[in-house]
Amino acid sequence: MTADPRLQTLPDEAALQLHADGSLRHLLTLKDLDRDLIIALLDEAESYLAPAGALPVRSDALAGRTVGNLFFEPSTRTRASFDLAGRRLGADVLNLDVNTSSRKKGESILDTIYTLQAMAVDIMVVRDAGAGVPAFIAQHVQDFVSVLNAGEADVSHPTQGLLDLLTIRQHRDDFANMTVAIVGDIRHSRVARSAACGLQTLGVGELRLVSPPAMAPADGEFASARVLDNLEDGLRDADVVMALRIQKERIDDLEGIPGTDEYAASFGINAERMQLAKPDAIVMHPGPMNRGVEIDGSLADGPRSVITRQVTNGVAVRMAVLAHVARAMGRT
Amino acid sequence: MTADPRLQTLPDEAALQLHADGSLRHLLTLKDLDRDLIIALLDEAESYLAPAGALPVRSDALAGRTVGNLFFEPSTRTRASFDLAGRRLGADVLNLDVNTSSRKKGESILDTIYTLQAMAVDIMVVRDAGAGVPAFIAQHVQDFVSVLNAGEADVSHPTQGLLDLLTIRQHRDDFANMTVAIVGDIRHSRVARSAACGLQTLGVGELRLVSPPAMAPADGEFASARVLDNLEDGLRDADVVMALRIQKERIDDLEGIPGTDEYAASFGINAERMQLAKPDAIVMHPGPMNRGVEIDGSLADGPRSVITRQVTNGVAVRMAVLAHVARAMGRT
Amino acid sequence: MTADPRLQTLPDEAALQLHADGSLRHLLTLKDLDRDLIIALLDEAESYLAPAGALPVRSDALAGRTVGNLFFEPSTRTRASFDLAGRRLGADVLNLDVNTSSRKKGESILDTIYTLQAMAVDIMVVRDAGAGVPAFIAQHVQDFVSVLNAGEADVSHPTQGLLDLLTIRQHRDDFANMTVAIVGDIRHSRVARSAACGLQTLGVGELRLVSPPAMAPADGEFASARVLDNLEDGLRDADVVMALRIQKERIDDLEGIPGTDEYAASFGINAERMQLAKPDAIVMHPGPMNRGVEIDGSLADGPRSVITRQVTNGVAVRMAVLAHVARAMGRT
Numbered sequence: 001m002t003a004d005p006r007l008q009t010l011p012d013e014a015a016l017q018l019h020a021d022g023s024l025r026h027l028l029t030l031k032d033l034d035r036d037l038i039i040a041l042l043d044e045a046e047s048y049l050a051p052a053g054a055l056p057v058r059s060d061a062l063a064g065r066t067v068g069n070l071f072f073e074p075s076t077r078t079r080a081s082f083d084l085a086g087r088r089l090g091a092d093v094l095n096l097d098v099n100t101s102s103r104k105k106g107e108s109i110l111d112t113i114y115t116l117q118a119m120a121v122d123i124m125v126v127r128d129a130g131a132g133v134p135a136f137i138a139q140h141v142q143d144f145v146s147v148l149n150a151g152e153a154d155v156s157h158p159t160q161g162l163l164d165l166l167t168i169r170q171h172r173d174d175f176a177n178m179t180v181a182i183v184g185d186i187r188h189s190r191v192a193r194s195a196a197c198g199l200q201t202l203g204v205g206e207l208r209l210v211s212p213p214a215m216a217p218a219d220g221e222f223a224s225a226r227v228l229d230n231l232e233d234g235l236r237d238a239d240v241v242m243a244l245r246i247q248k249e250r251i252d253d254l255e256g257i258p259g260t261d262e263y264a265a266s267f268g269i270n271a272e273r274m275q276l277a278k279p280d281a282i283v284m285h286p287g288p289m290n291r292g293v294e295i296d297g298s299l300a301d302g303p304r305s306v307i308t309r310q311v312t313n314g315v316a317v318r319m320a321v322l323a324h325v326a327r328a329m330g331r332t
Numbered sequence: 333m334t335a336d337p338r339l340q341t342l343p344d345e346a347a348l349q350l351h352a353d354g355s356l357r358h359l360l361t362l363k364d365l366d367r368d369l370i371i372a373l374l375d376e377a378e379s380y381l382a383p384a385g386a387l388p389v390r391s392d393a394l395a396g397r398t399v400g401n402l403f404f405e406p407s408t409r410t411r412a413s414f415d416l417a418g419r420r421l422g423a424d425v426l427n428l429d430v431n432t433s434s435r436k437k438g439e440s441i442l443d444t445i446y447t448l449q450a451m452a453v454d455i456m457v458v459r460d461a462g463a464g465v466p467a468f469i470a471q472h473v474q475d476f477v478s479v480l481n482a483g484e485a486d487v488s489h490p491t492q493g494l495l496d497l498l499t500i501r502q503h504r505d506d507f508a509n510m511t512v513a514i515v516g517d518i519r520h521s522r523v524a525r526s527a528a529c530g531l532q533t534l535g536v537g538e539l540r541l542v543s544p545p546a547m548a549p550a551d552g553e554f555a556s557a558r559v560l561d562n563l564e565d566g567l568r569d570a571d572v573v574m575a576l577r578i579q580k581e582r583i584d585d586l587e588g589i590p591g592t593d594e595y596a597a598s599f600g601i602n603a604e605r606m607q608l609a610k611p612d613a614i615v616m617h618p619g620p621m622n623r624g625v626e627i628d629g630s631l632a633d634g635p636r637s638v639i640t641r642q643v644t645n646g647v648a649v650r651m652a653v654l655a656h657v658a659r660a661m662g663r664t
Numbered sequence: 665m666t667a668d669p670r671l672q673t674l675p676d677e678a679a680l681q682l683h684a685d686g687s688l689r690h691l692l693t694l695k696d697l698d699r700d701l702i703i704a705l706l707d708e709a710e711s712y713l714a715p716a717g718a719l720p721v722r723s724d725a726l727a728g729r730t731v732g733n734l735f736f737e738p739s740t741r742t743r744a745s746f747d748l749a750g751r752r753l754g755a756d757v758l759n760l761d762v763n764t765s766s767r768k769k770g771e772s773i774l775d776t777i778y779t780l781q782a783m784a785v786d787i788m789v790v791r792d793a794g795a796g797v798p799a800f801i802a803q804h805v806q807d808f809v810s811v812l813n814a815g816e817a818d819v820s821h822p823t824q825g826l827l828d829l830l831t832i833r834q835h836r837d838d839f840a841n842m843t844v845a846i847v848g849d850i851r852h853s854r855v856a857r858s859a860a861c862g863l864q865t866l867g868v869g870e871l872r873l874v875s876p877p878a879m880a881p882a883d884g885e886f887a888s889a890r891v892l893d894n895l896e897d898g899l900r901d902a903d904v905v906m907a908l909r910i911q912k913e914r915i916d917d918l919e920g921i922p923g924t925d926e927y928a929a930s931f932g933i934n935a936e937r938m939q940l941a942k943p944d945a946i947v948m949h950p951g952p953m954n955r956g957v958e959i960d961g962s963l964a965d966g967p968r969s970v971i972t973r974q975v976t977n978g979v980a981v982r983m984a985v986l987a988h989v990a991r992a993m994g995r996t
Contacts, residue, residue: 053476055396056452064719066748077447080426084398084451087424092751094744111952115741118975119748120720144717288443311450385808387728388784409779412758416730416783419756620775643782 016138023328026138026147027321029156030197038201042166044320045313048088056084056315061323062091068121069095070112071150072128077287077311078150078160082125085318089326094121113137117145122329123322127151146325154188159321160286161194163314165202167306168240170313171282175199181208181234181277183267184244184294185215186222191244191286196222210234212267214256231267235276242284243269243295260293270296274304282306348470355660358470358479359653361488362529370533374498376652377645380420388416388647393655394423400453401427402444403482404460409619409643410482410492414457417650421658426453445469449477454661455654459483478657486520491653492618493526495646497534499638500572502645503614507531513540513566513609515599516576516626517547518559523576523618528554542566544599546588563599567608574616575601575627592625602628606636614638680802687992690802690811691985693820694861702865706830708984709977712752720748720979725987726755732785733759734776735814736792741951741975742814742824746789749982753990758785777801781809786993787986791815810989818852823985824950825858827978829866831970832904834977835946839863845872845898845941847931848908848958849879850891855908855950860886874898876931878920895931899940906948907933907959924957934960938968946970 014032019025022037030038048057067086071079079095086093094116116124124141126134127150134149134156141147151157172178180199186192186209199207207225209217216227228234235241246263258266274281283295283304291297300307346364351357354369362370380389399418403411411427418425426448448456456473458466459482466481466488473479483489504510512531518524518541531539539557541549548559560566567573578595590598606613615627615636623629632639678696683689686701694702712721731750735743743759750757758780780788788805790798791814798813798820805811815821836842844863850856850873863871871889873881880891892898899905910927922930938945947959947968955961964971 050452052474056398058396064722066720076428076444080428080448081451083426084424084453092748094747096740096744108952111955112740114972115951115975116744118972119745119979120714120976121748142716287447288440291443308446308450311447312452315451382784384806388730390728408760408776412760412780413783415758416756416785619779620772623775640778640782643779644784647783 013135016135019328024146024321024324025328026134026149027158027325028134028138028147028149028152030158030161030194030201033198033201035201035203038162038165038198041162041317041320041324042169044324045162045166045316048316048319049312056088057319058088058090059323060090062086062089062123062326064090065123065326066092066094066119066121067123067125067322068116069093069150070116070124070126071096072109072126072133073151075127075151078127078314081311081314082148082150082318082322085315085322086123088315089319089322091123091322109133109137110140113141117142122146123148123325125150129153131155144329146329148321148325151190154190155193157190157194159314159318160191161198162321163310163317164191164195164242164284164286165198166313166317167284167310168199168282170309171280171306172239175202175204177205178239179206179208179237180204180240180242181210181238182242182244183210183231183234183269185246186211186217186244187215189244192242195242196225200224208234208238210267212256212258212263214258231269231273232276235269235273238277239281240284241269241274241277241281242286245286245288246290246294260290264293268292268294268296269299271299271302271304274299284310287311345467348467351660356478356653356657357660358466358481359490359657360466360470360479360481360484362490362493362526362533365530365533367533367535370494370497370530373494373649373652373656374501376655377494377498377648380648380651381644388420389651390420390422391655392422394418394421394455394658396422397455397658398424398426398451398453399455399457399654400448401425401482402448402456402458403428404458404465405483407459407483410459410646413643413646414480414482414650414654417647417654418455420647421651421654423455423654441465441469442472445473449474454478455480455657457482461485463487476661478661480653480657483522486522487525489522489526491646491650492523493530494653495642495649496523496527496574496616496618497530498645498649499616499642500531500614502641503612503638504571507534507536509537510571511538511540511569512536512572512574513542513570514574514576515542515563515566515601517578518543518549518576519547521576524574527574528557532556540566540570542599544588544590544595546590563601563605564608567601567605570609571613572616573601573606573609573613574618575621577618577620578622578626592622596625600624600626600628601631603631603634603636606631616642619643677799680799683992688810688985688988689992690798690813691822691989692798692802692811692813692816694822694825694858694865697862697865699865699867702826702829702862705826705981705984705988706833708987709826709830709980712980712983713976720752721983722752722754723987724754726750726753726787726990728754729787729990730756730758730783730785731787731789731986732780733757733814734780734788734790735760736773736790736797737815739791739815742791742978745975745978746812746814746982746986749979749986750787752979753983753986755787755986773797773801774804777805781806786810787812787989789814793817795819808993810993812985812989815854818854819857821854821858823978823982824855825862826985827974827981828855828859828906828948828950829862830977830981831948831974832863832946834973835970836903839866839868841869842903843870843872843901844868844904844906845874845902846906846908847874847895847898847933849910850875850881850886850908851879853908856906859906860889864888872898872902874931876920876922876927878922895933895937896940899933899937902941903945904948905933905938905941905945906950907953909950909952910954910958924954928957932956932958932960933963935963935966935968938963948974951975 131153138147463485470479542560795817802811874892
């Protein structure tokens with residue numbers, strides 16, 4: 001997992017992301033988070049979960065703080081998840097109308113950041129289609145500001161990675177004896193990269209990356225994972241199966257990329273194919289789903305599916321990250 | 333009022349909408365609400381009204397709860413009304429950017445709902461251009477989630493109906509000896525359908541539906557109402573006159589539908605024509621108005637007009653409905 | 665500064681804007697605010713400033729009140745500034761989706777206002793591209809509603825003027841012995857008009873308006889200011905230099921208006937040119953900046969720049985104005 005330059009740590013990325021005492025200042029990537037820190041975040045996230053139908057857990061951990069949601073790519077679910085996470089911790093959440101048209105060059109992103117910082121927005125949640133943007137912002141903010149990556153190009157989506165880890169851990173805590181299969185467009189997936197990184201840190205027994213050849217990762221990018229182009233081999237005896245979203249609108253023109261029907265026939269996950277996996281295996285999907293393409297609708301709604309639990313865990317994980325950086329804020 | 337299939341109760345709609353004890357679980361239509369329940373909601377709404385210029389009434393009836401505003405049709409006033417109603421009761425209100433382009437088929441609406449439900453959004457306020465969408469959603473949510481219809485195609489707009497009833501009751505509480513004239517595009521109006529339904533339940537003396545023939549309801553739809561195509565007959569001795577919005581942008585192409593000038597000449601309501609009504613008759617309009625088309629501007633701003641009072645009542649009625657379903661939440 | 669009809673006080677504008685006791689009811693323009701009132705607002709704004717990195721100052725001065733942000737022109741920073749100012753004072757803030765397409769004529773603006781007023785929105789923050797709109801609205805609201813101008817055509821931007829005054833006063837409190845140079849498109853700038861008005865009221869020693877001839881103010885508009893078309897003369901021994909935004913997208917087609925390269929060469933402010941000013945002179949810009957056009961990027965980020973302090977002061981000034989009108993609300 002270390003050969004792809006997109007996953008290389010910038011010279012100072014660890015120093016940038018972590019305080020001297022090891023607590024998180026920013027969350028840009030899961031790469032520098034050791035096992036203890038990840039476990040601590042997952043444990044804190046568990047504390048924010050309430051029984052279904054109960055009122056959500058609240059606290060005043062962010063009272064007086066201001067969270068700015070800067071989504072330069074469209075998003076409904078991740079934005080709403082951070083919004084509710086911030087509000088349930090007592091923060092003011094500012095949702096900004098930003099789109100690529102308001103931004104011609106790197107400088108103007110910084111001017112937007114400087115403006116928000118001057119308004120005492122102390123946690124910036126950033127989604128951007130450009131690789132390196134969250135780290136670039138983190139390099140420029142003042143000491144008392146934290147930057148959280150809410151989805152960065154195909155590079156990183158660390159809160160998604162954490163929610164996936166939490167969801168898997170709720171199923172089985174024994175990562176060393178676990179087989180996880182991620183199925184779909186691995187090459188272009190920030191979700192796969194963050195999940196793979198976190199799973200390696202927690203010592204996953206076997207990680208399989210399953211995709212048509214045109215969607216496979218670059219040679220050597222995920223050094224300790226098994227790269228497979230056959231779904232049956234990928235699913236056999238797996239404990240966890242994670243289907244990735246196929247972006248139908250982008251797919252048909254690309255050379256070597258299968259059409260959606262062809263993809264569904266070869267890589268679509270359904271109940272019958274899941275019989276190859278362990279009897280209690282779970283099915284995950286980061287959403288939004290294309291039902292009937294990468295995943296069958298009845299499987300998504302059935303007892304193996306933990307897809308809505310992922311959403312619930314997403315709010316809890318974001319609460320944990322927000323509360324963690326708020327506690328650590330201002331350290332150097 | 334029972335012949336139009338759009339007004340037929342689905343086999344389980346009453347069971348869907350009401351708890352076993354008769355309290356509201358969802359608010360999809362006014363059809364299943366009996367007199368006592370409507371009166372209770374109007375009485376509770378009255379308790380949320382403050383004198384003009386005073387601070388609005390607040391409570392913590394929705395503290396800890398999350399209201400999701402899902403408007404798949406554009407809206408400013410109804411969305412703002414639910415937003416303020418929720419916040420004044422202490423809820424977190426999530427306004428979602430949703431539009432028809434993000435939605436290709438029924439399943440994806442449900443996936444949006446499942447996602448919000450997993451984030452502990454426990455009251456979903458839904459506006460949609462498709463008939464049956466609120467009930468469809470209500471059939472699929474978990475036990476502890478309530479769905480409120482904020483405008484459904486031409487079928488139903490129950491909180492508008494309730495605010496209209498409250499406004500009329502503030503004028504005169506004696507429904508049995510009252511004549512109400514609804515004037516305009518009855519055929520396509522969810523406002524007219526909900527008002528008519530509520531007025532029948534409260535035992536209105538006479539309900540007149542006044543429109544050009546091309547905008548008249550289908551034969552027999554409103555069985556106990558008088559259908560008229562002459563404004564003078566419609567207004568004579570009326571206690572309440574409700575003008576409906578003419579959607580100018582849609583009107584000129586439709587065969588048999590009068591142009592706006594012609595409409596204003598024949599069905600536009602003004603002070604002179606109001607002299608046919610009772611001396612103290614009130615004028616209502618659901619807004620937004622086309623001044624000079626369905627209603628004269630000076631009449632809208634004059635002493636007979638209760639149009640802004642309808643807006644004020646709208647917030648109070650939505651507070652009452654939100655508080656009611658929150659109290660009843662989780663019953664089966 | 666009194667010859668331009670755009671700056672003329674309407675017959676009743678002072679009466680409209682001020683209560684009988686001299687406190688602010690609306691804030692439409694700085695023109696009627698005397699020195700004592702401006703100083704009181706700046707002093708109150710100072711009380712809302714916190715050290716960098718500290719939690720922002722909060723109060724419950726607006727508890728129970730509702731602020732409506734009506735931006736009929738796009739805005740990110742001013743809208744966010746009013747939003748945070750309102751929330752930090754305990755208000756509910758309603759951000760409305762409004763754009764010019766939803767508005768065909770003057771009446772519909774009023775109907776939007778009447779609707780919000782009926783929902784108990786008691787402070788309306790209005791930005792509009794049309795001259796006179798905030799005053800027009802102020803003439804029509806009920807006694808207990810305040811209207812705040814958040815940017816009106818090229819006429820007025822009073823909270824920007826106040827934040828500029830506060831920023832200058834933080835640099836040096838001795839207005840009588842101060843030279844302020846405003847550089848750029850004076851003719852079309854509401855920022856320049858509000859700053860000039862406030863500076864005159866505070867007795868500024870010398871006000872210079874520096875621009876290419878095509879951007880100069882009309883003859884006699886700013887009677888007591890020096891109008892210059894040479895940047896060196898404008899900057900010499902200045903204490904404060906305020907660069908205005910050049911709207912690149914509008915500029916190239918206009919006859920007599922220099923292109924951006926030509927403008928930067930003749931009127932762009934950089935560190936070298938700033939050596940003409942006082943050694944401790946500050947540089948201001950209302951934002952958003954076109955770096956490399958009206959201002960050099962390294963100057964904007966350097967020690968002379970107070971640009972982000974202007975943003976911080978903007979929130980504080982808006983809190984002061986909101987708290988002031990809330991205290992005065994309902995007087996006649």
